[in-house]
Amino acid sequence: MDFYDVIQTAGTGRYYKEDPIPDDVLARVLNAARWAPQGGNRQPNRYVVVRDAAKKKALRDLYFPFWRDYLAAAGIGGIQIRGNEVPKLLKDADIFADNLDKVPVIVVVCALMEAIHPTDLELERDPVVYGASIYPAVQNLLLAARAEGLGATMTTLLCHSEPQVKELLSIPDGYATAAHVALGYLSVPFPTKLTRLPLSEVVFADEFGKPMYE
Numbered sequence: 001m002d003f004y005d006v007i008q009t010a011g012t013g014r015y016y017k018e019d020p021i022p023d024d025v026l027a028r029v030l031n032a033a034r035w036a037p038q039g040g041n042r043q044p045n046r047y048v049v050v051r052d053a054a055k056k057k058a059l060r061d062l063y064f065p066f067w068r069d070y071l072a073a074a075g076i077g078g079i080q081i082r083g084n085e086v087p088k089l090l091k092d093a094d095i096f097a098d099n100l101d102k103v104p105v106i107v108v109v110c111a112l113m114e115a116i117h118p119t120d121l122e123l124e125r126d127p128v129v130y131g132a133s134i135y136p137a138v139q140n141l142l143l144a145a146r147a148e149g150l151g152a153t154m155t156t157l158l159c160h161s162e163p164q165v166k167e168l169l170s171i172p173d174g175y176a177t178a179a180h181v182a183l184g185y186l187s188v189p190f191p192t193k194l195t196r197l198p199l200s201e202v203v204f205a206d207e208f209g210k211p212m213y214e
């Protein structure tokens with residue numbers, strides 16, 4: 001697949017087949033994550049590939065209440081969701097949440113916190129730089145999945161349940177759970193193009209707010 005086609009069609013998967021992912025395909029997707037940049041080449045990420053049915057069910061059962069709270073908050077405007085088709089997006093995500101245990105693979109992304117050097121801790125806002133050493137690898141994984149013809153769903157809601165997830169998967173002290181990525185073949189077509197803000201709204205020339213492109 002053309003690189004830019006991969007990027008523009010790597011949408012969030014909501015409807016999965018239960019067919020297993022061949023080992024070689026899964027290995028290529030996980031391998032892609034390895035090549036991502038991270039601060040000081042300290043490589044903080046580890047990946048727990050959950051295929052065990054009982055463990056996936058436990059993850060689904062931990063995820064679902066947080067999803068329903070999120071759905072309720074979205075319904076009353078407490079959480080903003082952007083787009084023309086928000087009711088459909090929420091319905092699709094609700095079905096995804098309910099069936100999370102049936103997705104063939106859930107990759108739990110773990111990050112060794114002491115290997116991350118955040119450079120914005122002294123600022124008077126929440127830090128964001130921690131994530132900079134974690135999420136480029138997740139994006140590599142998502143794009144590799146798309147290139148392999150696999151659907152993928154990045155989630156972070158289950159991070160609320162980090163203690164339970166760590167116990168379930170024997171994740172050692174010092175590691176945070178940073179994302180849970182569902183992977184599998186989709187039972188619906190990939191999107192032809194994702195919905196994102198135009199370049200004119202997000203890229204500025206020399207000063208913030210001065211559009212660089214029409």
Ligand SMILES: Cc1cc2nc3c(=O)[nH]c(=O)nc-3n(C[C@H](O)[C@H](O)[C@H](O)COP(=O)(O)O)c2cc1C
Nearest residue numbers: 010011012013093096153154155156157158194195
């Ligand atoms: C940081 C992050 C966290 C997300 N967490 C969740 C989640 O917990 N549950 C979920 O269903 N989708 C989650 N998503 C998927 C987004 O809802 C999705 O990317 C967004 O609606 C745009 O959809 P699209 O990528 O298909 O265009 C997350 C995405 C990101 C980048």
